[in-house]
Amino acid sequence: MVAKEEPIVTQAPTSVSKSERVYRTLRERILQGQYTSGYRLVLDQIARELTVSPVPVREAVRRLEAEGLVTFTRNVGAEVRGVDVTRYADAMQTLAWLEGAATGLAAPHLRAERLELARSLNEDMRDLVGDEFDPVRFTDLNEQFHRVLCDACPNEHLLGLLRREWLHMSLVRRSSFAAMPGRPAVSVREHDRILALVSAGAPLPDVERAVRDHKLRTMNEYLAARGRTPRT
Structure with a gap:
């Protein structure tokens, strides 16, 4: 007697809810700079654009408000929140120490192809410096550059802390380079120095200090x- 084959049951892919889809779309537009500080989020207009009812839009806006990306004022409505200077400084100061330590520990483990990728990213950043500067693209490349250098860090706990801070930073920075027209060119040159130290096998404290000082100067x-007082 031939055993009867059981039919293969395939599960349908889980669909993303309307609220989740609206949330992702609005969040991306805010983080990419399409919706800038003070931009009003008109719920009915967004609902028509994304072909949903106002309910999922309202739910998405509440999530964005909880993340600190949106503020809601009575009789005004929802607006994209500006960069909170204190939160920015706190996050950058934390990143300066975490990234410095992680890059220093990662340096002996960075393979040639990872260093080459970091150099390539820095050259892409250098190409952006000029009259048609794109702060959103520059910020994205800058984050990739530092992630490439830190990924080889053997301390997983430190990397976990750093990844959480990167996520936090993405919520509070949103293209801060746009406010500092002279900083991008200097930042690229500081990247050159960091790469030179890593390539030369410089002592861990020297690499760590170069990365930390680089972040603190940006901050x-x-x-x-x-118009705020710099931190020491």
């Missing part, structure tokens, strides 16, 4: 541009 220039 302090941003604070100065906003």
Whole structure:
């Protein structure tokens, strides 16, 4: 007697809810700079654009408000929140120490192809510096550059802390380079120095200090541009 084959049951892919789809779309537009500080989120207009009812739009906006990306004011409505200078400085100061330590520990483990990728990203950043500067693209490349250098860090706990701070930073920075027209060119040159130290096998403290100082300079220039006192 031939055994009867059981039919193969395939599960249908899980669909994304309307609220989730709206949330992802709005969040991406905010983080990419399409919706800038003060931009009003008109719920009915967004609902028509994304072909949904106002209910999922309202749910998505509440999530964005909880993340600190949107503010909701009575009789005004929802607006994209500006960069909170104090949150920015706190996050950058934390990143300076975490990235410095992670890059220093990662340096002996960075393979040639990873260093070449970091150089390529830095050259792409250099190409952006000029009259048609794109702060959103520059910020994205800058984050990729530092991730490439840190990924080889053998301390998984440190990497976990760093990844959480990167996520937090993406919520509070949103193209801060736009506020510092002279900073991008200097930042690229500081990347050159970091790469030179890593390539030369410099001592861990030297690499760590170069990365930490690089981040702190960016933070302090941003604070100065906003009329705030730089941090030591």
